Amino acid sequence: MRLSRYFLPVLKETPSEAQIVSHRLMLRAGMIKQSAAGIYSWLPLGFKVLRKIENIVHEEQMRAGHIPMQMPTLQSADLWKESGRYDAYGEEMLRITDRHGRDMLYTPTAEELITDIFRSNVSSYKDLPLTMYQIQWKFRDEIRPRFGVMRGREFYMKDGYNFDLSKEDALHAYNRHLVSYLRTYERMGLQAIPMRADGGPIGGDYTHEFLVLAETGESEVFYDSAVTDLSFGDREIDYDSVEQCQGVLEEFTTKYARTDETHDEALFGAVPEERRRTARGIEVGQIFYFGTKYSDALGAQVQTAEGEKVSVHMGSHGIGVSRLLGAIIEASHDDNGIIWPEGVTPFHAGIVNLKQGDAEADAACEALEKALEAAGLEPLYDDRKERAGGKFATMDLIGLPWRITVGPRGLKNGVVELTSRRTGESEELAPEAAVAKLIEIYADHRVTGL
Ligand code: ATP
Ligand code: MG
Numbered sequence: 001m002r003l004s005r006y007f008l009p010v011l012k013e014t015p016s017e018a019q020i021v022s023h024r025l026m027l028r029a030g031m032i033k034q035s036a037a038g039i040y041s042w043l044p045l046g047f048k049v050l051r052k053i054e055n056i057v058h059e060e061q062m063r064a065g066h067i068p069m070q071m072p073t074l075q076s077a078d079l080w081k082e083s084g085r086y087d088a089y090g091e092e093m094l095r096i097t098d099r100h101g102r103d104m105l106y107t108p109t110a111e112e113l114i115t116d117i118f119r120s121n122v123s124s125y126k127d128l129p130l131t132m133y134q135i136q137w138k139f140r141d142e143i144r145p146r147f148g149v150m151r152g153r154e155f156y157m158k159d160g161y162n163f164d165l166s167k168e169d170a171l172h173a174y175n176r177h178l179v180s181y182l183r184t185y186e187r188m189g190l191q192a193i194p195m196r197a198d199g200g201p202i203g204g205d206y207t208h209e210f211l212v213l214a215e216t217g218e219s220e221v222f223y224d225s226a227v228t229d230l231s232f233g234d235r236e237i238d239y240d241s242v243e244q245c246q247g248v249l250e251e252f253t254t255k256y257a258r259t260d261e262t263h264d265e266a267l268f269g270a271v272p273e274e275r276r277r278t279a280r281g282i283e284v285g286q287i288f289y290f291g292t293k294y295s296d297a298l299g300a301q302v303q304t305a306e307g308e309k310v311s312v313h314m315g316s317h318g319i320g321v322s323r324l325l326g327a328i329i330e331a332s333h334d335d336n337g338i339i340w341p342e343g344v345t346p347f348h349a350g351i352v353n354l355k356q357g358d359a360e361a362d363a364a365c366e367a368l369e370k371a372l373e374a375a376g377l378e379p380l381y382d383d384r385k386e387r388a389g390g391k392f393a394t395m396d397l398i399g400l401p402w403r404i405t406v407g408p409r410g411l412k413n414g415v416v417e418l419t420s421r422r423t424g425e426s427e428e429l430a431p432e433a434a435v436a437k438l439i440e441i442y443a444d445h446r447v448t449g450l
Pocket of ligand 1: 142154
């Protein structure tokens, strides 16, 4: 992509309405524009990162055996009246009346809708287990939308639902989700710690929230610092193995880690004092097992092998896809701007031409652009007639992890400069070597999407 042809409306001034760094940087880097309180347009750069994050979520969900599908953003209120949540959900639900006077609502979550799909089509234990998910816009009329995409009213969320014959099977689904979430967040360069949480309006006794530690987080958290040493890494996992998934759950949830809703001073006190931490965190996901709450209310039953009719055991599992952009930036930035982890960066590398219009420099930049594209990478080539300082500032602000700087002086010696956004370190390399190095760096960070 040529920057001269792209739409990247960067702001020089720091927007005064943004209170936290991720919101400021997303506005300054031209990623989002507010359309109404808590509702945003996703400008090209922001949209690209949103898609990367979404694709990682898809890949990891499908790897775990979960099936993608899509439900509408608008629903009829009927199912919610049937489950009893139409009144219970409160003012966060955006209620709409259509021209025929029918009660509609903008989906805040979709347990009722998916349970209705299930009950209309599944009646035998032979069709279980089943986990389906969607990545879809949600609306919650938050009383105080703030921090940009972090607490929006309209937001993009992955919501998955498992249907199982027994509690035991449903807990395996719960564990499978926990494992897949650990992988998902790590691929985004994030540490998200599973913490014991509270069921809220979705309900249920088994629930963990995934929290990214950050000063600006809205949740207060208490944990044993040993949990921050855990990482899932690139280990192989068999998602069908009850033992393996249970083992991972135990490894990641045995040490003390809770949000304030479930915090227990006495248990916390048993953690060695030097490892006791109180901090703030951003909730980037939550998993629930809630048994037969919705299947009882909506009559979602299957016939067992013995011919008995039983309510299915269910859970639901959410990832805050749009909130993740804010969380990643909170966790990865410096004074000059964003520092994207390789797994989610909107472009893989920036190309900065120090002397636009110089025949040799232009040709070298174009050759680099072509070579990277031929390798399946996406460079962003700053081909504008601007001062070098301005070009560097833009690249730093938008946070591409790697920059190739091309100028007549280096080219005389046959080299370009490859710079890491994270460390600031540069090395001089032949253009082909710079391309080869980027191919190697990104070999582990390919997102294939659907
Ligand atoms: P919160 O406690 O932050 O209000 P929640 O517990 O109500 O969130 P869930 O129902 O668990 O949210 O939704 C799944 C995920 O969707 C959350 O973990 C969070 O990452 C994301 N999410 C929830 N509400 C919002 C919002 N208003 N804006 C952006 N993301 C959100
Ligand atoms: Mg939650």
